[in-house]
Amino acid sequence: MVEPVTVPPVAAPKESRRLPTDRVRLGVLGAGNIADLNVSGYLDHPQCDVVAVCDVDPELAVAAARRWGVASAYADLDELMADDEVDAVEVLTPTHLHHAHVLAALRAGKHVSVQKPVTNTVAEARELERVASDAGLVLRVSECFRHYPPLERARELVDNGAIGRLTGVRIKTVVGLTDSDFQAGLRPEGYGWRLDHRSPGGHLFDDMVHKYAMALWLPGLDVVSVQAVVRRRDFFYEPCAALFEYNDPEVLGVMDVHYAPKMWLRSRYYGADEVFELQGEEGVLWVTRATGEMLAVPPVVVYQGRDNVCRTITERSVEADWGEGFRRSSAHFVDSLLGGTVPAMTPDEAIRVLQLCFAVYQASTTRLPVDPRTISDPVTADGWPGGDQLQQDPAVTVA
Ligand SMILES: NC(=O)c1ccc[n+]([C@@H]2O[C@H](COP(=O)([O-])OP(=O)(O)OC[C@H]3O[C@@H](n4cnc5c(N)ncnc54)[C@H](O)[C@@H]3O)[C@@H](O)[C@H]2O)c1
Structure with a gap:
């Protein structure tokens, strides 16, 4: 006799993600420090x-x-x-409010783009992912570095074999001083929620989520083990050296963050800059800037040493204004809604970014390797929040 087979119920098909119109009507939630940079890409679309x-x-x-x-x-x-x-909402409120605000927008039937970091905990982000998916609504995390042309070009060059098989990822961030109009125009009220219990950490949370996102996206790999040392400096800075092992054992990653309170650097935005270095078996690729314009060199440089021929290729024409990443990220969300494609970053990618960020804190606290994929409980930086020294530095640099 044949045993009866229980057929699992077929999930109801999700609604199409594609908007049934040829225009997106956008509502903006939060008109604080970063709003103009975000919204310009929507206004121009x-x-x-x-x-x-x-x-x-x-x-x-x-x-x-x-x-x-x-x-x-x-x-x-x-x-x-x-x-x-309003068809879709761009959430630009303080990070600790993202969970409640994205939930409210999804429950109101709106598609959502939310600024990084997606939420303060992995559990909150997972809930948002589930609610959006069940409702057939688009939820994406706006990550401007992902749309910064030199980094897009870097990923394209690596994918096309410009440096051979990838073996190493190095991401350096330095925070210094600048006198940009942008920084001078920031409202101090925009910092408070970054400096106390409303945030799980300091600079390594608020700004470094960008670099964690790049540490995952540039090689297109997952990090399976993290070792790290995080220090505390004045204001909310957290100098750090971290080592990443990827799910490809041929590839290693290094991330370092430095605070240079007496070093001036050129920037149109915050007083910070980055260098990304991708090592391959046949060459090296550098993205020489992002937030700032510290080095007067082309934004993308490739060294190739193949078959006894050594050459350096400089990509001078790549648009290197950091603000372009915001504009392109906003345009990407509109294009995705209208085209029915899945926009970057997906909630799943944003959750892996959060896990990597928290793994760095946890590895530093325990001085033991941490697998980011195991992180689901809330993690707070060791000794956070710091107290008085958080409020003291006049050279405010928050990205
Ligand atoms: N991509 C980047 O480089 C980048 C740079 C800066 C900020 N951000 C992110 O953007 C978000 C906003 O940062 P910011 O620097 O503009 O902060 P901000 O504090 O300057 O602005 C937040 C705004 O939200 C408003 N707000 C607070 N609660 C609200 C509510 N319940 N309803 C409506 N409005 C409310 C505040 O009044 C404020 O104007 C944060 O998540 C931050 O991490 C990203």
């Missing part, structure tokens, strides 16, 4: 209408609405969520 802005500070909401030519300015999140003219 020929198929996007920024129709509403909401900030608990009504003056900020009204001023942003004027600057951007937007019809509706709200001071209450519920009003934005109830606005039927």
